[in-house]
Amino acid sequence: MELEIDNLYAGYGHLDILHGVDLKIRHGEFVTLLGPNGAGKSTLLKSLFGMTTHKGGAIRWKGKDIAGLKPQAMLGHGIAYVPQGRCNFQLMTIDENLEMAAYTIKDGDLKGERDYVYDLFPILQKRRNELAGNMSGGEQQLLEMAMAVLRRPEILLVDEPSVGLSPQAITLVFNELKRLHKGGRTILLVEQNTRKAMEAAERAVVLRLGKVIWDSPCSELSNADLGELFMTGRRATDTATA
Amino acid sequence: MSTTTLDTPRLPAARLATVNWSACALGLAALLAAPLFLGDYYLHAMVLAMIFLLPALGLNLILGYTGMLSLAQGVFFGFGAYVSALMSIHFGTSFIVNLVVAGLAAGLIALPLGIPALRLRDTSFVMCTLGLVVIAQMVSKNWVDLTRGDMGLSGVPRPRIGFGDWAFTVVQAPEYFYLALVIAALAVLGFVALIRSPAGRCMVAIRDNERLAESLGVPTWTYKLLVFMLSAVFAGLGGSLYAHFSTVVSPLVFQAYYSNTILIIVLGGGVGKIPGAVIGSFVFVAVSEALRITPELRMVIYGIVLLGLVFVFPQGLAPLFERFAARIAGIGSDKEVAK
Amino acid sequence: MTADTSMLRIEGLRKNYGAVAALQGVDIEVRRGEVMGLIGPNGSGKSTLFDCCTGLQKSDAGRVLLKGVDITDWPMNRIAREGRFLRSFQKTVVFPTLDCEENLVLAGQMSSFPNVLSTFWIGPSAKRRVIALRKRAKELIEITGLSRVAHLPAGNMSGGQQKLLQFASMLMPEPELILLDEPLAGINPILIEKVIQSIEHANRELGVTFVVIEHNTDVLMNLSHRVVVLHQGAKLADDTPEAVVKNPEVIEAYLGG
Amino acid sequence: GDPIKIGIISPMSGPNARYGAFANKGAALAASEINAAGGLLGRKVQLVSGDSQCVPSEGVAATQRMISLEKTPIIIGDICSSVTLAMQPLAEESKVLLVNAASSNPDITYKAGVGGFKWTFRNYPTDEVRAATVLEYSVKNKGFKKFAVLSVDSDYGRGAIKFTKRYLPKYEGAEILSEDYYKDSETDFRTVLSKIRRSGAQAIILYGQADTTPIIARQMLELGLAGKIALVGNGEFNTKDTIAAAPKVMNGAVEAAAWLPEVPAPRSLKFVEDYKKANGGEMPNNHAYTHYDTLQLIAQAIRNAKSAKGEDVRNTLAGIKYESPMGSVTFDDHNQAVLPMALVEIVDAKPVIKGMITTKVDYGTSAK
Amino acid sequence: MDSFILEQIVNGIITGSMYALVAAGMTMIFGVLRAINFAHGEYYMLGTFAAWWVMSHLTSEYSLAIIGGVAIVSVIAVVIGRAVMQRLVGQPFQAGVLATLGLSLILQNVVILAFGGGYKVFSGGWIEPIELGDFGMSQQRVILVGVTVVVFVALEWMVRSTRLGRSIRAVSQNIECCQVNGIDVEQVVRKTFLIGVAIAALSGILTGPINVSIYGGMGESITLKTFAVIVMGGMGNVRGTLIAGLLLGVVESLVAGYIGLQYRDSVGFIALLLMLMLRPHGLFSSKARF
């Protein structure tokens, strides 16, 4: 078991958002986290990256409890996070952005790392000297993923990468995610574009009101089921599961 | 969208402010009774607090509710003081007339100053208002015929209230105290009325996100100009009271001390909170006076108090007092994120 | 086309950002009472078009006519108030320190008060107006499913919730024309239905004209009466949804194989 | 019995502390001298200080505190005129004796004594006398005709120039070529000195702050004005540090000073020694002396009155004849001290006293 | 139009380079903290005092005092950076204003307490005039201008090409994103603060022999000027700061030369305000921060 979340309580300040989340992710798995707006999906990802207030429960990473650590420490443990919304340095070039992403790699081989990402995302190499802010939404999303991948993380937490992207760009991003997964990376993806997400991922987890209410391989879940889950927290076809 | 922290102080107040009337009544009663228990010096200090309260209310309006840091409060404060002093010296007008005219005149002078200044945002706006202070100082120093330059205007008469035989001159500390209390209470009422009006909502909207407000049809520029003028009115009233209290007006009223004190009062008291300026003015005058026991260490300790405040009460003292008042009055004050 | 059926008329609009030509002479006609879809690849100038119509950006050339009136140089707030013409932003923006209800009341406020000075008054008439606004706000909160978080400062709501709030505030003052910039991005499938219903309801019952930018093509094609496609700052197609999805140029430039 | 409390209000914090610091030390020295000699009327003198920051509202608060809480019957203060002016009505209403030892605004005495405020006295020369004397010496003895004005932008600097201009027409051909005022804390004078050099002025009339004179002198040196243009006026031209900053410039400078360490009177020399001993070798300045002397003056008045009550001291002070190290001091009907001032010229990097002046202010002719 | 105007322009450039030097540090601190540093002039003052103290208590060698002064103030900056400045990250802006106002009061009055309120005379430095015809200038000023050029070239290089420089730019753009990428924002703030303060101290030491009189409150007026310069240069813009500093110096010097010294500050400010009306975000805002 690579990542084990055990009865996690977390939130912002004295506000509780997650009320006892249980989730286990194996090495190399591609899991998508679904749920209605405000369910706490982003909060869960942030908690895994140490950006919320930890209230209780455990997050075990390869057997070690990492709950409550700082983001920097999380990076050190091989966890990388691509947040919701734009998160790059708009007034710096792609090269510089990647360099900033490599900030924590102490005296590492920056050039080697960069070539490695350029191999993964050739589009970026073509525009390496352009300001990040001048690129299209899809390209910026790729850049952000590249910045996360640069550190060769073992697990990638991605929050709604498809927002604001054209269908073409969405296809591009999801193809890259699938490739990364094939390359052996564990991925935890939050998406509202449920169809795309379930196509790409192996396992679907549904979060509602700060609790996991569903966990199964994607194939066992239809779009109609998902609607019911979001609305009522139960699946129409069988009320017994959970 | 730019993300400067300057014009978007984040405040955890979800609603337009509510007023804890019972706490207000309690506070007012305590103040009314104060002269029975306190000596001249303490009353005197409270008068000072109430004088500073007026421009601080204006600053709270423009900074706390509209999100623009204006250092020009000192300018309008000084302007009000000069207007009052000149009127009473040259025309012998009575205090109430001076007060009203000083307030209005400060509001009016803010119009031509505000029109260019409000083209600017963020730090540029701060700079511009700071520039106004420097310019006001120059004018007051060099327009000798009117202001007597650095000699200043001394001998501003003590306030005289009432008509004919009923008039009396305010000299004693308790008299001053009640006079200032009446003016300050009215100003606070006016302030509360302003921010609870629909316009108050527009101000908060401008503070939170000016562009969004604009796109929803709020003529932000007009509001900003009106708020700038209103804040000047508050400062002008304070200046008038100050002129009649200290009896001297000189270019020194434009020195950084006044602007800084007003700023500290609002920021320390709780920017964007109704009780902010009120608490701030009393607390900071109290602290600064209490520290007079060690004149040498006074300003060092004052600085340490400010620094401590930042880290212990980053939102200012108002939330603390709100909770305290709520407990005393037994009534919930603000619907904060308490749950 | 007469001014009677024309809601918004964009003529030869141009906009450059430095070397980037975001719009290069776009002509678009929006008819009264329709729902128009606007699609195009990332960076094709859709948001810029909205910005130039609503006065957020100054266009370099061209005019914008609203019901036959030239509004090219009007400031944003006048367009919203007098033109009864609102737009939402692609990057979700709300008033972070106000809660849902206050956000919505504010959105409706300027059209229900006669002028700026009247908003400074707290008399009974102002109170009545605000109460009416609050009532409508509560309805919209119900519709968009935000009741559970209605008491939170809007800045503390999740991304999708803010998007919904932004959508609700567009409907608040009951304008005649609304431009929506990706209203469905990040909204869960169930609520998408609700948003669509609200748009259709407003369009049919209240006669509000909509222009919608949306990358969720399935939904958009169902919703809109007509679709305009932008590509590299120019109009690529302007047709019924059925025709647009079959248009090979559009597939090439936008939809992908 | 109880100590006699005497208040002293001065700027003790912020930028103006540089003026207040000397005042407190000077007064403290006087107090310890008096106490060492057995105090006054068998009681010790206790100094109470208050910080005014040169801000009228602060000064007023400090004064009010002193009056209400410390109950000082006598207060010395302040250095900044605006603060003194604001203290006047307060002292008047509370019947507390206010003796000023350093402010130069003419209003202070115009409004005092027969002018209204019976409880205010000033033991400091007026700028009017100063300006007239300096001008006369510069024109008659030094032969200057063309002047440039460079003074501090305050009531002191501007007031002194106003008086200078009033006396200027008395001297045939004397003229002011340019007029500049520098703000307190100014450090850059190159521009204005360049201008003055080009104007052909023979002397700069400088009524300035003590700490700025060395800056000006040094920049004159830089611009090669040493020996070409002289400084006349007031602003601690005579102190060692100032002269050391640019001796070539300071040679020939003319100053009318209320006091200077070189005054040959034994009491003055003793004061300099004692002050240096008490303050780690620091040289006393003008403010240190005037506050020292003012406390001595008050002590004399208390002794004469045989009472430390404000009322008695006030009445005695009005008619006192006090021998200060500079000469004898009396008060006119505006409670302004009529006291001697030294006219100093710097010769070979040493101050030389060229004469003592004592003149009364003519309240009738001096327009406000 | 003669040599007079030329002379005044040179005077202005000399003054302006001092403004620019002090402002360089403040603009960088603003870049990372988004907080107006009301205490910046105080570090300038501390620099002067530290050098004065070194000269009067340890050695009378001015060149050693430069090094000693910068070192002493740097130690103070490390302490303040840790205790105060780094904690301002992510705080509402009023925290920055109050904290720096408080710091300014503390630093000013601690110096007054420690060394007495009276002014001190800063002796030393290379004050011999260099004369060029009837135009003279002390060596110290030539050094000051030279150091300004060197410091700005170094800063520009640092900001563009070093790791720290890039992370300073990153922090000034997007703090949240820095966290995501593991950039230690607090450390960057500390380092930037240290650099900024050290530059301010250096300029205080270099101007000491020119200013001659030093006192605890001398920083206050510097803060005001500095603020004007960084706003004019576009907040956080190093090159803009240099040009704005020089420009302000020249404008002021022309005002003093042709109108009168008493109008210098205010006319300088009016010029600044007029310029802001034309370019509301400063002369060199645009996209290229730093």
Ligand SMILES: Nc1ncnc2c1ncn2[C@@H]1O[C@H](COP(=O)(O)OP(=O)(O)OP(=O)(O)O)[C@@H](O)[C@H]1O
């Ligand atoms: N900074 C914050 N402070 C307080 N509460 C917050 C904050 N951010 C989010 N919340 C609250 O936490 C809850 C969960 O938010 P979260 O962002 O995790 O939702 P989400 O599942 O990602 O939704 P979406 O799909 O809309 O992004 C919401 O009810 C929201 O109001």
Ligand SMILES: Nc1ncnc2c1ncn2[C@@H]1O[C@H](COP(=O)(O)OP(=O)(O)OP(=O)(O)O)[C@@H](O)[C@H]1O
């Ligand atoms: N403020 C700006 N400064 C410079 N370039 C800009 C600016 N705003 C937009 N652009 C550029 O203009 C072009 C059009 O941008 P616009 O945002 O209108 O595209 P869009 O069609 O809305 O794309 P998306 O679907 O990604 O939202 C893009 O190339 C963009 O980089």
Ligand SMILES: [Mg+2]
């Ligand atoms: Mg989310």
Ligand SMILES: [Mg+2]
């Ligand atoms: Mg867009």
